[in-house]
Amino acid sequence: MRLHIVKCIICLASIKCISAAGPFFLQLNTTEHVIGNDLLNITIGPTYATKLFYKNKDLIVNAQGHYLSYRSFLNWTSARIYSQTDDSLDVVFEAPEGDFHWVIYHDLAGAYQYFVNKALPVLGEFRSLVRLDNTTFFNGNTTSKEGPLPTLAEIASGTKVQDETWQLPNGTYISEYDWADFIRDQEYYGVYGNEFGSWYIYPGKDEYNGDHLKQELLVHRKSRTGDVVLLNVLHRTYFMASSNDCFEVGKTWGPWLWYLNNGSTEDASNRAKQENQNWPYTLFNSSAYQSRGSVFGTLNIPDGRVAANAAVFLGDNNPNETTLDMGRFNYYTTYADSTGYFRFDNMRTGVYAIQAWSNGPPIGDLSATYLQNNIQVNRNESTDLSSQDFVTSARTVVRKIGDFDRKALGFRYGGAPREHALVEKCPANLTFVVGVSKVENRYSAQSSVGSWTVSFNLTASEVPKNSSAVLSVSLAGYSGGTSDVSVNERVVGMLGGSSILADPSLYRSATTAGEWHYFEFGVGDGTLQAGKNEATFKVMKSSRLGGFMWDALMLEWSGYP
Numbered sequence: 001m002r003l004h005i006v007k008c009i010i011c012l013a014s015i016k017c018i019s020a021a022g023p024f025f026l027q028l029n030t031t032e033h034v035i036g037n038d039l040l041n042i043t044i045g046p047t048y049a050t051k052l053f054y055k056n057k058d059l060i061v062n063a064q065g066h067y068l069s070y071r072s073f074l075n076w077t078s079a080r081i082y083s084q085t086d087d088s089l090d091v092v093f094e095a096p097e098g099d100f101h102w103v104i105y106h107d108l109a110g111a112y113q114y115f116v117n118k119a120l121p122v123l124g125e126f127r128s129l130v131r132l133d134n135t136t137f138f139n140g141n142t143t144s145k146e147g148p149l150p151t152l153a154e155i156a157s158g159t160k161v162q163d164e165t166w167q168l169p170n171g172t173y174i175s176e177y178d179w180a181d182f183i184r185d186q187e188y189y190g191v192y193g194n195e196f197g198s199w200y201i202y203p204g205k206d207e208y209n210g211d212h213l214k215q216e217l218l219v220h221r222k223s224r225t226g227d228v229v230l231l232n233v234l235h236r237t238y239f240m241a242s243s244n245d246c247f248e249v250g251k252t253w254g255p256w257l258w259y260l261n262n263g264s265t266e267d268a269s270n271r272a273k274q275e276n277q278n279w280p281y282t283l284f285n286s287s288a289y290q291s292r293g294s295v296f297g298t299l300n301i302p303d304g305r306v307a308a309n310a311a312v313f314l315g316d317n318n319p320n321e322t323t324l325d326m327g328r329f330n331y332y333t334t335y336a337d338s339t340g341y342f343r344f345d346n347m348r349t350g351v352y353a354i355q356a357w358s359n360g361p362p363i364g365d366l367s368a369t370y371l372q373n374n375i376q377v378n379r380n381e382s383t384d385l386s387s388q389d390f391v392t393s394a395r396t397v398v399r400k401i402g403d404f405d406r407k408a409l410g411f412r413y414g415g416a417p418r419e420h421a422l423v424e425k426c427p428a429n430l431t432f433v434v435g436v437s438k439v440e441n442r443y444s445a446q447s448s449v450g451s452w453t454v455s456f457n458l459t460a461s462e463v464p465k466n467s468s469a470v471l472s473v474s475l476a477g478y479s480g481g482t483s484d485v486s487v488n489e490r491v492v493g494m495l496g497g498s499s500i501l502a503d504p505s506l507y508r509s510a511t512t513a514g515e516w517h518y519f520e521f522g523v524g525d526g527t528l529q530a531g532k533n534e535a536t537f538k539v540m541k542s543s544r545l546g547g548f549m550w551d552a553l554m555l556e557w558s559g560y561p
Contacts, residue, residue, distance in 0.1 A: 080092060255284050366404055431453045482540050
C-alpha cells in the first residue's frame with residue numbers, strides 16, 4: 001500500500017499550504033498529525049484538531065477546534081492509515097473508548113467520519129463537534145431557524161438567568177436553546193459567514209437515540225470565548241428526562257459528512273441530496289453496516305379507518321423503554337401515507353419491534369399505541385407485515401381538546417419559534433368553555449400555581465344509563481410540578497410528582513414537545529350529568545418555567561351503553 005507523497009511549508013508550527021497527489025496523512029511528531037488533500041488540511045493533536053486550513057485560511061484560529069467527548073474528552077493514543085484506495089484515505093485515530101475515522105477524498109472539501117465503539121462507559125451524552133473562528137462564522141442554519149447568532153456584545157449586555165441564557169435590557173431573552181431542533185428532521189445544518197460555511201450532513205440517522213421527536217442543540221455561540229459551535233450529537237438527552245445506555249463493542253456511529261463550502265446554503269442543500277442518494281455508503285466496508293433489508297406494511301384502525309399519517313418507529317424488540325428513551329442499538333422513523341402504508345428501506349439486519357401512534361389529523365382522536373414485536377429483517381429481503389390493526393378500547397368519545405400527536409400543536413404557543421420563558425405568558429387560572437371559547441384561548445402549557453378548568457355541556461340524551469367514563473390526559477412534555485385532576489369537584493387522580501421524571505423542555509425554549517406521557521383516569525358512574533360539567537387541573541406545586549405541556553385531553557364513556 002503506497003502513501004501519498006506530500007510537500008508542505010511549515011511556518012510557526014502550522015501548516016499553511018500543502019501540495020499533494022491526492023489525500024494524505026502526515027505525522028508531525030508523536031502526538032500531532034495532519035490529514036487532508038489539495039483543498040484542505042487539518043492538524044490533529046492528542047485531543048483537539050486546532051488548525052483547519054481551507055482556501056488558505058485557518059477556520060479555527062483561537063477557537064477550541066474539533067474534538068469528541070462524553071463526560072470527558074477522548075484522547076488519541078495513536079493514529080494510522082486504516083485503508084486506502086487510489087482516490088481516498090481512511091485514517092483512524094485510536095482512543096481507549098473507540099476508534100474515530102476520517103475518510104478523505106482527493107476532491108472533497110470535507111471528510112466523512114465514523115466512530116467504532118470499544119469501551120465507551122454507560123452514558124447519556126456522546127458527541128463530536130467543532131468550535132470555529134467567530135470572525136469567520138456568524139450565522140446559523142437548521143431546518144427551522146436561520147440567521148445571525150447572538151454576538152458577544154449582545155450577550156455582555158444581558159443578565160444571565162440560566163445556562164447560556166440571558167435577559168437583554170429590553171426584557172427579551174437570547175438562549176443557545178433557541179437553536180435546538182428535531183434532529184431527525186435535519187437534511188443538513190451548519191454555520192456560515194460571507195465566504196465560508198461548515199456543515200454536518202448525516203443521511204440515514206440509524207444510530208441516533210430516540211424517535212421522531214428527538215431534539216438537540218445543533219449550533220450556538222459560546223459566551224465565554226465567542227467560539228461558534230457546530231455540534232454533531234451522537235447520543236444525548238438535552239430535552240429528555242434521562243437516557244443512559246450501555247453500548248455493545250463494535251457499535252458504530254456514521255459515516256456522516258463534515259462539509260466545507262463558501263457559505264452557500266443552497267450548495268449545502270444540494271450536497272445533502274447527493275449524500276442521501278449515496279446512502280448507505282459503500283466507503284464503510286463493514287459487514288454489519290452493509291447488511292440491510294426492508295420492512296413495509298399497512299396500519300388500520302378497527303373502526304374501519306386507516307392510520308393515515310401515523311408516526312411509525314422501528315426499535316428495540318420487547319421494549320422496556322419509551323421510543324424516545326431508546327438508544328443502545330439502531331432506530332428508524334417514518335410516517336404512514338394517506339392509506340396507512342409505510343415502508344422502511346436500508347435497515348440494518350436484526351430483530352426489531354414496530355410501534356406506531358397518531359401524528360394528528362385525520363386520526364387525532366386515536367390515543368392508542370400500536371406495538372408488534374419480533375420483526376425480523378434479513379439481508380437483501382423485504383419483510384411484509386401486510387395489514388396490521390391497532391388495538392383500541394372501542395370507547396365512545398364524549399369531548400376532546402387537541403389532537404393526539406405527542407406535540408403541543410393546536411394550543412396557543414404550541415409549535416411557536418423557540419423562545420425562553422414563553423411559558424410565563426400562559427395564565428395561572430383559566431376557564432375554557434368547549435364550543436364557546438376561542439381555540440387561541442387554550443394554551444400549550446400550564447406552569448403557575450392555579451386552576452385550569454374545561455367546562456362543557458351534556459344533553460340528557462348524551463348521558464348513558466351507566467355514565468362511568470375515562471379521562472385521558474396526554475402530555476407533550478413535563479418539566480416538574482404536581483396537579484390534582486378532578487371532574488365535577490371529584491378528584492380522579494394526580495399529574496406529576498415523583499411518579500414521573502421531569503424533562504427540561506419548558507425551560508430550554510421548547511414549544512412543541514419534551515418527553516411524552518399518557519395517563520387514563522377513571523370517572524365514576526354518576527359523576528357526569530346532563531347540563532354543565534367541569535374537568536379541573538389544579539396545580540398545587542410548581543417552579544419557574546416548570547409545569548405541563550399539553551398534547552390532548554379526551555373524555556370517553558367506559559360503560560356505554
